[in-house]
Amino acid sequence: MKQAVKRLVLIVSGKGGVGKTTFARLLVDTYHTRKIQASLFDADGQVGGLARTYQDLGVLFYDLRQERERDTLLNSIDTDKAVILHDLPGGSRFEISKIIDTGDGKSVEGFLTALTENHVRLTLVHLLDHEIESAQSVGQYLETFGTDWVDHVAVLNLRESRDLRNDFPYWYGHEVSGQRRYGKARERLLSAGGVEITMPGLHAATRAKVNALNLRYAQCLKHPDLTITERSAVSRFLRDFHKGLTSAATFLGLE
Numbered sequence: 001m002k003q004a005v006k007r008l009v010l011i012v013s014g015k016g017g018v019g020k021t022t023f024a025r026l027l028v029d030t031y032h033t034r035k036i037q038a039s040l041f042d043a044d045g046q047v048g049g050l051a052r053t054y055q056d057l058g059v060l061f062y063d064l065r066q067e068r069e070r071d072t073l074l075n076s077i078d079t080d081k082a083v084i085l086h087d088l089p090g091g092s093r094f095e096i097s098k099i100i101d102t103g104d105g106k107s108v109e110g111f112l113t114a115l116t117e118n119h120v121r122l123t124l125v126h127l128l129d130h131e132i133e134s135a136q137s138v139g140q141y142l143e144t145f146g147t148d149w150v151d152h153v154a155v156l157n158l159r160e161s162r163d164l165r166n167d168f169p170y171w172y173g174h175e176v177s178g179q180r181r182y183g184k185a186r187e188r189l190l191s192a193g194g195v196e197i198t199m200p201g202l203h204a205a206t207r208a209k210v211n212a213l214n215l216r217y218a219q220c221l222k223h224p225d226l227t228i229t230e231r232s233a234v235s236r237f238l239r240d241f242h243k244g245l246t247s248a249a250t251f252l253g254l255e
Helices: 020-033 049-053 092-096 109-117 132-145 184-191 204-212 218-222 228-243
Strands: 006-012 038-042 083-087 120-128 150-157 174-176 179-181 195-199
Touching: 006 020, 006 092, 020 038, 020 049, 020 083, 020 120, 020 150, 020 195, 020 218, 020 228, 038 049, 092 132, 109 120, 120 132, 132 150, 132 184, 150 184, 184 195, 204 228, 218 228
Parallel strands: 006 083, 006 120, 038 083, 120 150, 150 195
Antiparallel strands: 174 179
16 A cells, blocks of 8 residues: 655745744644644744744744754654644755755755655745845755755745735846846746745734734634734734635645
8 A cells, every 4th residue: 555645844944034933833723723633843943933832732842953953854754643844944954954965055865865765745835025035045945955856835925015026026036127137936936836825914013912922823813912903903814824825735734
């Protein structure tokens, strides 16, 4: 009988502050709501936003940048759960390349081979904001990990966006002196079967309160410390997020 393939979901970006942990929290909420059994890991060192909020769901905390803890990432696939999620810190490409490979950030062949040998399919979830560094990060991960053994999901963080294409000039590309520049990482990701989704924005003050209260998003809907307007804003935030997941559902372990 053919062995079932597990799904390893890594939330990545070479740039900090792009919304990786926000997306991880939303995804964990979704797993919990849909009763999807998943192993959950926060590799963000001293930050640990995912672990603080979801300790009761068994989120395990480690620091990918520490040599003695780095193997946790690969060893986490030794589980009977079908989905393994890691919220990774910025710049994790080099750390992953140290687990089995040379550590130069350019080769992860040994890591990918280990996943294949253990019947695990990898998804890289790339968080993007409007800055050039986050778009460059996608290109770097595509170059290092390739597209044969890996599925790619680009998540555009709409936190500061009003006009999708114009607000992400380095992802979609734009014209300079009549010539098209940038946008190659997007073209490569989509041509290889990757998908592109969005993460809606949440009003800054509401987001700050949710974070300060250390709430799951699902808990916000009835929390007395939030106003009706704030609770309603979170409710719409969740609805919009779930609407956008359809095209990436398989890659995220949701079906």
